[in-house]
Every structure is written in structure tokens, then in C-alpha cells.
Amino acid sequence: MLKQHNLDGDAAETAPQIATRAMVAYEAGRRDEALRLNKAAREIYARANDKIGESRCWNNLAEIHACEEQWDEAARAAQRAHELREAGDDVEGQIMTLANLMEFLLRGDHPEDAYQTGKRLLALAGPGMCMWEVARARACLIEAALKTDRLAEAERMLPDAVEALTVVGHSARDEMLERIEKCRQLIKEIRGAAKRGDAGVGATAMQAIELARQQPQDIAKNTLTAALNEASDPIDQATMHGEMGNRLAKTDPQAAQAHYEQAHTLYEVAGHSGMAWYARCIAKRMWVDHGADPDALLTFADECPITTVKLNALAAYAGVLLRQYNKAETYSNAAVEAVSRRIEKALNLYDTEPEILGQTALQLTSIYMMKEEFPAARRTLERARVWLVRANSTYLDNVEKVDQQLREEGS
Numbered sequence: 001m002l003k004q005h006n007l008d009g010d011a012a013e014t015a016p017q018i019a020t021r022a023m024v025a026y027e028a029g030r031r032d033e034a035l036r037l038n039k040a041a042r043e044i045y046a047r048a049n050d051k052i053g054e055s056r057c058w059n060n061l062a063e064i065h066a067c068e069e070q071w072d073e074a075a076r077a078a079q080r081a082h083e084l085r086e087a088g089d090d091v092e093g094q095i096m097t098l099a100n101l102m103e104f105l106l107r108g109d110h111p112e113d114a115y116q117t118g119k120r121l122l123a124l125a126g127p128g129m130c131m132w133e134v135a136r137a138r139a140c141l142i143e144a145a146l147k148t149d150r151l152a153e154a155e156r157m158l159p160d161a162v163e164a165l166t167v168v169g170h171s172a173r174d175e176m177l178e179r180i181e182k183c184r185q186l187i188k189e190i191r192g193a194a195k196r197g198d199a200g201v202g203a204t205a206m207q208a209i210e211l212a213r214q215q216p217q218d219i220a221k222n223t224l225t226a227a228l229n230e231a232s233d234p235i236d237q238a239t240m241h242g243e244m245g246n247r248l249a250k251t252d253p254q255a256a257q258a259h260y261e262q263a264h265t266l267y268e269v270a271g272h273s274g275m276a277w278y279a280r281c282i283a284k285r286m287w288v289d290h291g292a293d294p295d296a297l298l299t300f301a302d303e304c305p306i307t308t309v310k311l312n313a314l315a316a317y318a319g320v321l322l323r324q325y326n327k328a329e330t331y332s333n334a335a336v337e338a339v340s341r342r343i344e345k346a347l348n349l350y351d352t353e354p355e356i357l358g359q360t361a362l363q364l365t366s367i368y369m370m371k372e373e374f375p376a377a378r379r380t381l382e383r384a385r386v387w388l389v390r391a392n393s394t395y396l397d398n399v400e401k402v403d404q405q406l407r408e409e410g411s
Helices: 017-025 031-047 051-069 070-087 091-107 111-125 132-147 153-165 173-198 203-212 217-230 234-249 252-267 274-287 295-303 306-328 333-347 356-372 374-390 394-411
Strands: none
Touching: 017 031, 017 333, 051 070, 051 091, 070 091, 091 132, 091 274, 132 153, 132 173, 132 295, 153 173, 173 374, 203 217, 203 234, 203 333, 203 356, 217 234, 234 252, 234 274, 274 295, 274 306, 295 306, 306 333, 306 356, 333 356, 356 374, 356 394, 374 394
16 A cells, blocks of 8 residues: 555655655755655655655655755665666666766766766667657766766767757757767867877977987987977977986886986976876886886776776786786786776777777786686687777787687687
8 A cells, every 4th residue: 555644644645645745845945844755755665565656756865965966865866766667677767767877976076987877878778769868868978978088989979969869859958968069169179189289299309309219329318318408398398208218218217217207297287188197107117117016007097097098007017917927827816807807997998099909908818818717818809809900900910829829728
């Protein structure tokens, strides 16, 4: 029975009536009463095993928290609403609750969780479902992709999101289209900044670098030092510090480390965050190569928002593990699990060059082979093959060698 008797001295009421009174009370400014009534309605629905009705109450509670910008509380309530819809096998209800959950996660500054929620929603909806919540989710997914540095994916999703919003009618459609347009402008700005950054090294600095690359070590060092002393632009200075680090990496690693650190600082001053992260990555790798704890690379990869640089750090960590295994035929299960999980996640971002994705997938294949997880190794090797074919890479020869080894070991 969906009834609650003598609630607050009133006659018997059904759960839907109580739930409605809860929202009326909230709109009238009686928050405590609204929360109490909402809880009462939830309890009635729960006793009656009415999952859909209980889900509606949790969704109303999420809306109350959202009105007060309590985004984490709203997300928790929306998550509970979704779980009940899932238990009730209500697909449209699941889509609705996931759309709300995604919005709350995004506003609560949990963009990765919002991104994954949006992916779940679209997988559940399929390509042909025309529904406001699906269209709204496509727009929100672009924002989540941008906030998690999936720039290429965000750009690819723009046309589908606009089309989805165009074919559905809703009072908030114009607002969502405006949000998409802001994302489009942001992508344009980011792309423009990248191009300016790529062309930012001055002619004098490039001449010095090109000349140094043709000279013996001592003379090259003098050429770069002289050019560095004359340079005033931070990108020129940073680029030459990086070049100095490259030249000194084998002969004087401590000096090379100092140059990479200086390059990182100067790139940050110039607003070139991508190269700043890359310089930091090289510095971390050098420390590890000279005896520092390799877990520093995992920590760095977790912090780094740029997929290319993240994969570089993870590949370096995987390389350490593979070298240890080749030397002693032992490995740490925890370390291998940590890096393989992170590489899998980074590869699924897809927002970097196929060459880098392919090379990293090839290395992950070796990790799986080391663990004798041959089905995972085969799956990952095929992904590597696809990316490296797309890149017309010289690493395709390595794919064939690993394939042969996998046939022999995994048969």
C-alpha cells in the first residue's frame, strides 16, 4: 500500500501526494518540511518495493540540492535515483537520471566522472534515440571532454551535439546551444594558441640550435650558451635550455636536469603549458634513470592533463618494469597493475597522435605478455597495429616481431 496514515495529523495520504507536497513546501521556502516529506514518501515507496516511485523522490531531492548549488549532495541523490531505475529495468529513466548526474558532476568540478557518466548514457541510448536528455548529455559531454583535455574528441562531438539539440524541442535548448558555441570558441582559441606556440621560436634561436646540432659537443655547448645569453624571449630561452639538456643528458645528467627544470619554468612564464609539462616529464625521467623512485613517474602521470605527455611518463615507468623483469625475471604485481591500468585509461582518451598511441599500446602488450595475460596482450597488440598502420610507422616491424613472439609463448 502506497499510503502513510496520519502524517502531521492529516488524513491518509498516498506517497505521490506526499512527494508533491514536499516540492510545494520547498518552493514556498519551507526547506526542512520539504526534506521531511520527501523522506517520508521515499520510505513508503521503499516499503512497497516501488523502485520507480522511490527514484522519483531521490531525483526531487537531487533537484533541491542543485537549487542550492550543493553539487556533491545532488550527485549522490541522482546516483541513488539512477540505481533504482536500473534495478527497475527502466531504460528511459536511467537515461534521465544519468543526464542529471552528469550535469551535477560537471558543475561540482568532477569532469572525469561526468565524462564517464556521459559515455555510459550514450551507450545506453544507442545512436537512434531522440530524447532531450540524450541531446543535453551530448552538449555536456563536450564540456567534460574539454575539462579533461580531450580536445580532439570534444571537437569531433560538436556536429552531433548541435544536430541532436536541433531535432528536439525543449525550453532550455537555446541555453544548451549557447554552451556548445562557447565550447567551439574555446577549442578555436586553444588551437590558435598551439599554432602560435609552435611558431614561437625566433629565427636567431633556431639558427643557433641548427648550428649546434652540426657541431661537436664542446663547441655546440658554447654556441648555445652564447645564443642563450643574448636571447630575451622566454620561448627562445626555454627551447635552448631544452636543447642544452638534450646535449648533456648522457655526459652530465645533473647539468641536463638543471636545464630541463629551467626550460619548464620559462615555458610556464610564456604560457606554453604543453611544453612546460613535457619539460617536467623529461626531468622526472632523468631522475628515475639515475636512481630516483620510479613511482614519481606515476604521480606525475596522474597530475598531467596532457595525454601525449602522460603517455610518455607511463611508457617510461613501464620501461623500468620491463628492464627489471629482463634482468631478474621478477616484477611487482602492484606496480604492473598500476601502470597497465593507467595506460589503458590514457589510451582510451584517443586525443593524441596515432604514432604515440601505437607505440604505447605496443609497450603495454609487452607488459601483458610479462604477466602471461595473453588474451589482453593480443587485444592490445591489435590496437597498436591499427594505430601504427594509420601513422605509417616504422614500428610496424616491431608489431610483427611481437606478434610472432606472442604466437610462440601464448599457444
